Each structure stands twice: as structure tokens, then as C-alpha cells.
Amino acid sequence: MRRFAFANRTCVLTGAAGGIGAALAIELAKRRMVLVLVDRNADGLAEVAALAREVGAPDVATYVIDLADGGDRRDLAAEVASRFGGTDLLINNAGVTLMGTFEQNTMADFDWLLEINLHAVIRMTKAFLPQLVARPGSHIVNLSSMFGLIAPPGQVAYVTSKFAVRGFTDALRNELASREVGATVVHPGGIKTNIAVNARISGDDPAGEQATQARRFAETALTMPAEEAARLIVAAVQARKPRLLITKEAKAADWLVRITPTRWWSVAQQLAKRRDLPHP
DSSP states (O other): OOOOOTTEEEEEEESTHHHHHHHHHHHHTTOOOEEEEEEEEHHHHHHHHHHHHHHHSOOEEEEEOOOOOOOOOHHHHHHHHHHHSSOOOEEEOOOOOOOTEEEETTTHHHHHHIIIIIIHHHHHHHHHHHHHHTTTEEEEEHHHHHHGGGOTTTOOHHHHHHHHHHHHHHHHHHGGGGGGEEEEEEOOOOOSSSSSTTEEEOOTTTTOOOHHHHHHHHHOOEEEHHHHHHHHHHHHHHOOOEEEEEHHHHHHHHHHHHHOOTTHHHHHHHHHHHHTTOOO
């Protein structure tokens, strides 16, 4: 498939008000893409949109949407088609995480996470797929995680969603290859965002241990700037890469689970203990 061209084409981006999403919006604006930015954070969305216009986006539309509401997004797709003629790039970036073991997690919290991390990805893709197929050379990016490669304890809900995103994207890519629609699954690891400190605490945590663990993990393990991750993602889209591993930790995790698929967790614990590294 030919390299993806950005200028004057339209991108729909979820989770655009902060973290990797905000960095992606700015990176794509520099490449003169028309941007449709989606997030539930109205103030953050407005700030990102203003900056995107400043750095070169020909047009920016913002939509304040809570992806946990279960909507099918057909109304959004129809509005984008009416205003911009269609979509060339869909980036399903929005994501949340949940602290606690599976035993501690409530089903309401588990369902909330799946709604945002998985079902919203599926629904956005379903809603915009007719536009993408109608515009040969279009592309889909779905954000999985390093925890879509490995499955540590204490992250059962998050791992469930991210492994599912990985499988969804891989199967979808194979279906769409003959239609000239590309698909990239991204596995970031250790990106400096607020996803850990904003994690929902599920179940009892009277001593605040889960919150403390989340803060420590964010401070010591999430170190790569979101801007660097965004540049790598944009480059992967341009090159039509089917998969992108971001950070050496994600690459190491990928190799570790290939080498020892049943014992990788005990090996990882031993390595972390030797290097005094945080782990989930």
C-alpha cells in the first residue's frame, strides 16, 4: 500500500484532550490535516484545538463526548461526512485504567472500562468504516498497550480490553487489506501521561495502597514524552506499519512472552527486583 499522505485529509481522533491524543493532534496539525477531535474534557479539548489551529491545521472540529455512554457514533459519522466529506484516518486513542485485583473490581467498573477501551473502539470503527472504505488509501489506528502483549496481575480489566483491541485490529486489517484500508495496532509502554494517576479505584482500598501504587508507577515507569510517542505513531501510519511497539520496555515484553509464554511473569519479577523497578 502506498505511503499515507496527510495534508488536507481528515482525521477523527478520540481522547484528544490530553496525553498521547493531544500530542497526536498537534503532530497531525503540523502536517496540515483537518482534525475532528473527540473527548469528554471540554476545556482540554478547546485548548488542544486552539493550538492545533495555530500550528497549521486547516480546520478543527471538536465534539465533547463521553465514550462510556454506549452510543453507536453514527450521528458523529454522519456529521463528519456532511461537514468534511468523509474520513481518511481514524485514531481510536481514548483509554482508561482500573486499579485493584479482579476479585476487588466491581462489575460496574469492569464494564465501564470495557465500554471505553474496547466497545468504543469497535463502535467508532463500525460507524466510520463506510467512509474509510469509500476513500482508498485510508487508515485506522487502534491504541492497545504493552499490556496487550503481556498480562500482569492487578490489571485484569485493562489487559482484557487491550488484548481484545489487538485481536480486533489484526483481524480487521486482514479483512480490509484488499480494500486499500490500512490498520495499525499500537502497543505503548511507559508513556508519560495521566492514565495511571487518573485510574479508577475499584473495590475497597481503605489504606490508599492502590492510589499510592498508581502514583509510584506513574512517577517511575511512565517516562517517554507523549510527543515522542505521537511522532512514532504518525511515522507508522505514513509507512503503513501493521504494528508499532513503543519503548524498549514494550519490545522487551514482546520478546519475553515469546520466549517463555508461561513463565514470563516470574522472570519479569526477578528482573524488576534486581533493578529495583516498579511493576503493576
